[in-house]
Amino acid sequence: KAGVTQTPRYLIKTRGQQVTLSCSPISGHRSVSWYQQTPGQGLQFLFEYFSETQRNKGNFPGRFSGRQFSNSRSEMNVSTLELGDSALYLCASSFRQPSYEQYFGPGTRLTVT
Amino acid sequence: GQQLNQSPQSMFIQEGEDVSMNCTSSSIFNTWLWYKQDPGEGPVLLIALYKAGELTSNGRLTAQFGITRKDSFLNISASIPSDVGIYFCAGHRAGGTSYGKLTFGQGTILTVHP
Numbered sequence: 001k002a003g004v005t006q007t008p009r010y011l012i013k014t015r016g017q018q019v020t021l022s023c024s025p026i027s028g029h030r031s032v033s034w035y036q037q038t039p040g041q042g043l044q045f046l047f048e049y050f051s052e053t054q055r056n057k058g059n060f061p062g063r064f065s066g067r068q069f070s071n072s073r074s075e076m077n078v079s080t081l082e083l084g085d086s087a088l089y090l091c092a093s094s095f096r097q098p099s100y101e102q103y104f105g106p107g108t109r110l111t112v113t
Numbered sequence: 114g115q116q117l118n119q120s121p122q123s124m125f126i127q128e129g130e131d132v133s134m135n136c137t138s139s140s141i142f143n144t145w146l147w148y149k150q151d152p153g154e155g156p157v158l159l160i161a162l163y164k165a166g167e168l169t170s171n172g173r174l175t176a177q178f179g180i181t182r183k184d185s186f187l188n189i190s191a192s193i194p195s196d197v198g199i200y201f202c203a204g205h206r207a208g209g210t211s212y213g214k215l216t217f218g219q220g221t222i223l224t225v226h227p
Binding site for chain 1: 155
């Protein structure tokens with residue numbers, strides 16, 4: 001069974017631009033969660049989508065948004081990029097019920113200049 | 114911010130030695146998960162724990178869910194060079210709306226000298 005895939009793997013953007021990242025979960029998984037990983041803050045939860053609805057949200061500004069499609073694929077968008085948004089963005093999928101186990105993709109490395 | 118205190122922050126060991134790391138929290142957790150992350154990759158799930166007191170093994174790895182539900186530890190026996198990486202504890206807090214949200218520890222950087 002194929003794992004979680006994320007595209008693109010690397011991205012360089014300029015401050016003020018916006019960016020969209022994509023995640024395809026493991027086949028059969030209906031929950032997709034997004035995390036931001038930085039050296040200073042570690043792994044921080046962004047949000048979780050299940051059945052096309054956002055079920056949970058972390059403490060990030062409204063510039064960070066996401067959505068989930070009927071096939072469970074998910075996208076996250078960051079608008080008006082800031083230098084501090086440079087990070088590894090990780091997507092994780094799970095069955096959600098009853099399993100709490102989340103399986104991560106390789107991540108998208110975003111660099112904002 | 115981080116709600117899990119993971120220690121040690123880093124370890125330098127010789128091949129063949131055993132390793133132990135732990136995670137503690139001031140909050141009760143329903144689930145404890147242990148992940149390993151290699152450079153440039155996403156975390157890989159090693160072990161999942163669901164019940165207080167549960168002890169689970171995966172090859173040379175053994176993890177336990179603390180009785181108080183506020184801590185967990187991971188042991189690696191007879192370390193080998195490919196054990197190098199960053200190990201993270203993670204968990205789901207009990208109650209509230211944190212169902213789909215994992216809280217992570219700061220990570221333990223493991224270096225194994227041949």
